Amino acid sequence: xxxxxxxxxxxxxxxxxxxxxxxxxxxxxxxxxxxxxxxxxxxxxxxxxxxxxxxxxxxxxxxxxxxxxxxxxxxxxxxxxxxxxxxxxxxxxxxxxxxxxxxxxxxxxxxxxxxxxxxxxxxxxxxxxxxxxxxxxxxxxxxxxxxxxxxxxxxxxxxxxxxxxxxxxxxxxxxxxxxxxxxxxxxxxxxxxxxxxxxxxxxxxxxxxxxxxxxxxxxxxxxxxxxxxxxxxxxxxxxxxxxxxxxxxxxxxxxxxxxxxxxxxxxxxxxxxxxxxxxxxxxxxxxxxxxxxxxxxxxxxxxxxxxxxxxxxxxxxxxxxxxxxxxxxxxxxxxxxxxxxxxxxxxxxxxxxxxxxxxxxxxxxxxxxxxxxxxxxxxxxxxxxxxxxxxxxxxxxxxxxxxxxxxxxxxxxxxxxxxxxxxxxxxxxxxxxxxxxxxxxxxxxxxxxxxxxxxxxxxxxxxxxxxxxxxxxxxxxxxxxxxxxxxxxxxxxxxxxxxxxxxxxxxxxxxxxxxxxxxxxxxxxxxxxxxxxxxxxxxxxxxxxxxxxxxxx
Numbered sequence: 001x002x003x004x005x006x007x008x009x010x011x012x013x014x015x016x017x018x019x020x021x022x023x024x025x026x027x028x029x030x031x032x033x034x035x036x037x038x039x040x041x042x043x044x045x046x047x048x049x050x051x052x053x054x055x056x057x058x059x060x061x062x063x064x065x066x067x068x069x070x071x072x073x074x075x076x077x078x079x080x081x082x083x084x085x086x087x088x089x090x091x092x093x094x095x096x097x098x099x100x101x102x103x104x105x106x107x108x109x110x111x112x113x114x115x116x117x118x119x120x121x122x123x124x125x126x127x128x129x130x131x132x133x134x135x136x137x138x139x140x141x142x143x144x145x146x147x148x149x150x151x152x153x154x155x156x157x158x159x160x161x162x163x164x165x166x167x168x169x170x171x172x173x174x175x176x177x178x179x180x181x182x183x184x185x186x187x188x189x190x191x192x193x194x195x196x197x198x199x200x201x202x203x204x205x206x207x208x209x210x211x212x213x214x215x216x217x218x219x220x221x222x223x224x225x226x227x228x229x230x231x232x233x234x235x236x237x238x239x240x241x242x243x244x245x246x247x248x249x250x251x252x253x254x255x256x257x258x259x260x261x262x263x264x265x266x267x268x269x270x271x272x273x274x275x276x277x278x279x280x281x282x283x284x285x286x287x288x289x290x291x292x293x294x295x296x297x298x299x300x301x302x303x304x305x306x307x308x309x310x311x312x313x314x315x316x317x318x319x320x321x322x323x324x325x326x327x328x329x330x331x332x333x334x335x336x337x338x339x340x341x342x343x344x345x346x347x348x349x350x351x352x353x354x355x356x357x358x359x360x361x362x363x364x365x366x367x368x369x370x371x372x373x374x375x376x377x378x379x380x381x382x383x384x385x386x387x388x389x390x391x392x393x394x395x396x397x398x399x400x401x402x403x404x405x406x407x408x409x410x411x412x413x414x415x416x417x418x419x420x421x422x423x424x425x426x427x428x429x430x431x432x433x434x435x436x437x438x439x440x441x442x443x444x445x446x447x448x449x450x451x452x453x454x455x456x457x458x459x460x461x462x463x464x465x466x467x468x469x470x471x472x473x474x475x476x477x478x479x480x481x482x483x484x485x486x487x488x489x490x491x492x493x494x495x496x497x498x499x500x501x502x503x504x505x506x507x508x509x510x511x512x513x514x515x516x517x518x519x520x521x522x523x524x525x526x527x528x529x530x531x532x533x534x535x536x537x538x539x540x541x542x543x544x545x546x547x548x549x550x551x552x553x
Contacts, residue, residue: 011113014048014084016040017071019056019092035088042117048084060095060142063103075110085112090119090134095142100135154260160268162247167240168192168221169272182242182269191217193272196243200273200280203480207234238285244278245271246436263429264436275440300330301348302478303355307332310493312339321345332492341494354498355490356470362485362503363465373460394442401435 018035032055043050052074056067075083085107087093093114094100107114114121119134121127153163162182166172169192171185195213198204204213211234214220215227223230241248241264249262301318309316316332323329330348334341405428412424462469462484470481488502 011082011084012047012049013081014043014046014050014086015071015074015112016043016050016053016086017055017068017093018053018088019058019060019065019067021057021059023057035092038088038117039086042086042115043084046084046115048086050086051083060091060093060138061099063094063099068103072106072110072112075107075112079111082111082113085114087114087116088118089116090131091138091141094135095138097132097135097139100138154262157247157249157260157262158265160247160265162242162267162269167242168237169243170269178268182267184270184272187219188221189272191220192237192243195237196273196281197277199238199284200277207231207238210234210238238281241275241278242267242269243272244275245269246275264433266436275437279437299473299475301332302475303332303352303482306482306489307351307355308489308491309334309336309339309341310491310496310499311341312336313491314339315489316346316492318348344494346492346494351492354492356467358490358498358501359467359470359481359485363467364463376460391442394438398435398438398442401431401438405431405435 016036016039018032018039020031036053036055040050052071054067054071054074056065058065071085075085090100093116094103104114119131121131156163156179161179166182166185169185169189170182172180173183175181191214195204195210198213199207199210204210208231211229211231214234215222215229220229222228223233237243245267246264247262247267248264249260300320303316304318305315307316308314312334314334314336317335318330318332320328321331331345332348332351333343333345336342408424408428408431412421415421415424466481466485469477472478486501486503490501491499493499
């Protein structure tokens with residue numbers, strides 16, 4: 001592959017090749033321009049006319065770089081007019097010995113002559129040895145830099161710093177004494193937080209509902225045509241402990257870090273959700289697959305799938321029907337062929353008007369509302385009174401877990417079997433996770449994050465008049481009302497209308513008082529009422545972000 005030196009003296013045209021290792025270097029530095037300037041100065045000194053400049057922003061370990069391949073194609077087009085290929089330095093040409101000499105041969109075959117202001121390329125034995133040594137040094141520097149970078153990344157992970165690409169909802173920001181740390185990236189952080197908390201609380205029954213929620217957010221980045229998001233991406237979001245403010249790198253996380261195995265540890269960044277919320281998500285994911293919510297639920301028919309046929313008990317479906325005049329009319333209907341109401345339409349206005357009338361009846365009186373609020377306050381004060389005892393018990397549990405961990409560590413020291421040691425290490429990892437969750441709960445028990453009035457404001461608004469949430473017009477709010485206000489689906493008879501509904505526990509108890517079902521109060525009834533009110537409203541309603549409607553009943 002030696003080039004004829006007699007032709008070398010006749011070459012007057014040249015091309016320049018420059019390379020940096022990543023796209024980030026093209027934004028942060030001036031590496032490409034600096035290389036091009038030095039190569040042009042060398043061309044002027046040698047009397048060459050630079051015809052083209054080719055650049056890449058990829059690693060030098062690869063030979064299939066777009067800029068490099070475009071340069072070879074340019075050289076092959078006019079092989080009768082050889083060009084000098086000028087590079088700033090050998091390390092900018094390749095970072096691998098094999099890649100270096102393969103590209104060197106490809107340039108010669110295309111009619112090019114490789115030159116550099118940093119090295120003289122010679123075709124004799126000494127020149128080839130010198131070039132091989134420099135290419136080996138360049139390869140060694142590349143591999144050494146990679147090893148040092150991975151070691152520093154691994155060390156930062158052990159110290160609680162996340163070092164990989166920022167997950168959606170986060171961005172990196174430099175902080176004094178910490179370097180680059182993950183911080184919330186609004187409004188994406190709030191969107192991801194709502195999705196995580198919604199799945200943990202049951203607001204979203206399936207991953208498909210989480211997927212549709214994120215797809216409905218215009219600012220959330222999509223990765224498929226038509227504004228779609230890959231299902232695997234939803235799973236990744238729900239299983240990423242980073243969102244809980246912790247760092248963990250499982251073994252064989254990727255091909256880039258095959259030997260990393262960093263157990264769970266508290267991160268230096270703020271979590272979007274608590275670790276206990278994250279654990280609820282994992283428990284739900286392990287609970288098995290559920291049938292996804294119907295994709296045809298829309299604002300036109302909010303009761304589709306919730307109202308049952310009064311004759312056969314099957315869920316009613318819905319559709320738009322076009323009359324002879326061309327006008328479209330909305331109907332609910334039963335699709336069960338064995339039902340006597342099969343394909344017998346129910347006007348949407350009739351069904352939804354009956355439902356709205358029923359919903360309006362769930363509104364309690366002012367006196368009953370005040371009584372309920374007082375019961376909330378009583379339960380709140382009782383829970384605060386017992387908080388110290390609960391916190392003390394949690395601290396004892398943490399001490400117990402620490403002792404178990406120390407005991408297992410001592411047993412590992414006295415054990416030689418690899419299988420036994422691995423089992424102990426897995427147990428220690430699980431205990432560390434339990435300790436982290438318990439510590440987080442202990443901190444939460446210490447004092448309420450918000451005052452009573454703010455904590456239960458949304459719950460009171462909903463209990464005072466669930467109709468207001470239904471009247472908001474948002475399909476999501478309407479589905480929330482159906483989940484919270486009724487314990488079972490409603491049945492609708494075409495002749496008699498809606499049958500007696502089975503409301504959720506709070507509305508059932510409020511209804512008993514409101515309808516005058518008076519009897520001697522039992523201690524058990526009040527014990528059921530206050531805790532369930534608090535748990536039901538504080539956990540369920542707080543995740544649903546009910547819109548503020550004022551103090552009106």
